[in-house]
Amino acid sequence: xxxxxxxxxxxxxxxxxxxxxxxKRNAVSSQMITDLLSALEQAQDSSARxxxxxxxxxxxxxxxxxxxxxxxxxxxxxxxxxDSRRLAKLFYRLYGFPKPVIAAVNGAAIAGxxxxxxxxxxxxxxxxxxxxxxxxxxxxxxxxxxxxxxxQVGDKITRELLLSGRIFDAAEALRLGLVTEIVxxxxxxxxxxxxxxxxxxxGPVALARTKKLLLDxxxxxxxxxxxxxxxxxxxxxxxxxxxxxxxxxxxxxxxKWKRE
Numbered sequence: 736x737x738x739x740x741x742x743x744x745x746x747x748x749x750x751x752x753x754x755x756x757x758x759k760r761n762a763v764s765s766q767m768i769t770d771l772l773s774a775l776e777q778a779q780d781s782s783a784r785x786x787x788x789x790x791x792x793x794x795x796x797x798x799x800x801x802x803x804x805x806x807x808x809x810x811x812x813x814x815x816x817x818d819s820r821r822l823a824k825l826f827y828r829l830y831g832f833p834k835p836v837i838a839a840v841n842g843a844a845i846a847g848x849x850x851x852x853x854x855x856x857x858x859x860x861x862x863x864x865x866x867x868x869x870x871x872x873x874x875x876x877x878x879x880x881x882x883x884x885x886x887q888v889g890d891k892i893t894r895e896l897l898l899s900g901r902i903f904d905a906a907e908a909l910r911l912g913l914v915t916e917i918v919x920x921x922x923x924x925x926x927x928x929x930x931x932x933x934x935x936x937x938g939p940v941a942l943a944r945t946k947k948l949l950l951d952x953x954x955x956x957x958x959x960x961x962x963x964x965x966x967x968x969x970x971x972x973x974x975x976x977x978x979x980x981x982x983x984x985x986x987x988x989x990x991k992w993k994r995e
Contacts, residue, residue, distance in 0.1 A: 740755060748782060754789070761792070765821070768822060785837065789924065816969040822968070838851070858913065859916050
């Protein structure tokens with residue numbers, strides 16, 4: 736089955752999903768969300784026991800497609816809630832995927848792309864990879880990803896990263912615990928396969944049940960937090976600051992905030 740924004744291939748018991756919109760730095764679009772949800776379902780139903788996710792070109796995933804973000808400012812409230820819920824569904828699907836997931840981060844992983852990269856069980860990154868959640872700098876809220884980031888790095892670090900919106904390098908991401916290992920660019924995919932092969936040596940039932948156990952610890956709380964995040968994500972889109980922030984970014988000028 737082919738997808739407009741990604742490919743999925745199999746190498747024995749390893750599934751590989753590659754985001755393939757390099758001309759847009761693999762930005763997250765509504766089509767990509769649809770494709771990822773479908774590809775994840777396909778990988779789950781396959782005989783593959785480990786999943787690797789990477790990006791084509793020089794970026795892993797540069798966050799939400801800004802053209803679509805700009806259009807969101809003109810959407811109805813029900814449509815914004817629907818879009819927010821689909822993004823939350825994707826993130827929860829990645830976080831709770833029943834098979835081990837390895838992200839091979841070949842370049843920039845920003846905003847939603849940073850979420851996709853760090854929700855994996857193992858995150859391998861090239862030294863030049865960049866990470867960050869710059870949503871506030873364009874008048875948006877990093878709502879959905881905050882649900883998971885707080886559980887990964889704690890409240891204090893989450894506040895600093897999300898409120899500053901700063902971009903940080905792979906070395907800092909490793910120190911924060913968002914990256915598992917830094918790997919030279921030319922060795923990234925071979926190392927990802929090495930990690931996958933090491934997982935294949937373990938009992939498949941044990942791996943699946945371990946993942947389920949880890950998810951079950953906080954499943955109810957995560958779902959409740961996601962509902963609040965979905966609401967925040969949808970409601971910010973109707974503000975003047977959101978529309979101004981996106982417009983200023985696309986026009987390469989400083990935003991003129993109206994505080995509303």
